[in-house]
Amino acid sequence: MEGLGRPKHKGSATLMKNPFLERLTRTHISLPLIIFTVISAVLLYYGIVEKGFEVPVMILLFFGGFFFFTFIEYLMHRYLYHLPTTSPKREKFVYTVHGVHHDYPKDKSRLAMPPVVSLILATIFFIIYRSLMGDYAFGFLAGFLMGYTVYLGVHYSVHAFKVPNNKLKVLWHHHSIHHYREPDRAFGVSSPFWDIVFGTMPRKDFKVRK
Secondary structure (H helix, E strand, C coil): CCCCCCCCCCCCCCCCCCHHHHHHCCCCCHHHHHHHHHHHHHHHHHHHHHCCCCHHHHHHHHHHHHHHHHHHHHHHHHHHCCCCCCCHHHHHHHHHHHHHHHHCCCCHHHCCCCHHHHHHHHHHHHHHHHHHHHHHHHHHHHHHHHHHHHHHHHHHHHHHCCCCCCCCHHHHHHHHHHHHCCCCCCCCCCCCHHHHHHCCCCCCCCCCCC
16 A cells, blocks of 8 residues: 555544444454454354364364465455555555554554454355355365454454554564554564565564554
């Protein structure tokens, strides 16, 4: 995403003229956290009780899905959310799905994807995983969705709370660089792992804003 301006610390943006549609673009963080934690638990229960998978197998599938989510998170943030704005339609798309967050990073109502959209995406991922791995998809998707839940929790915390005085501060540091200095770097939110793998770690040291 080119030409990002300096982030505004207060206020919000209006994305839709229709009040009802505008309301749908805003989400209280507790809603997706609850929804996807419950869905993940149901998937694990179904895989173990209804499909008869052994608990160790489900645990492996769960962590496999969790780890795979961090990869998808990185790819989407880097290549979809920061899609080059080479046309007006692309510019509008990028601003709607992510640019508005860069303009107003402290807007708590837009720190999570609207549940309607995320549930549709979760359904699509389930169809894909089920077609590729059969019933193993129940454990894998459970981990994938919990990866998304953890990502939401980390992302919200980074923007809503002060930098903690513990090892988690590296996540605050990493994401602050992406917002305030190098938007073409530091795409990982829940982990900098894939930035290390793909060489998109920050170029310079940066002091976290408190």
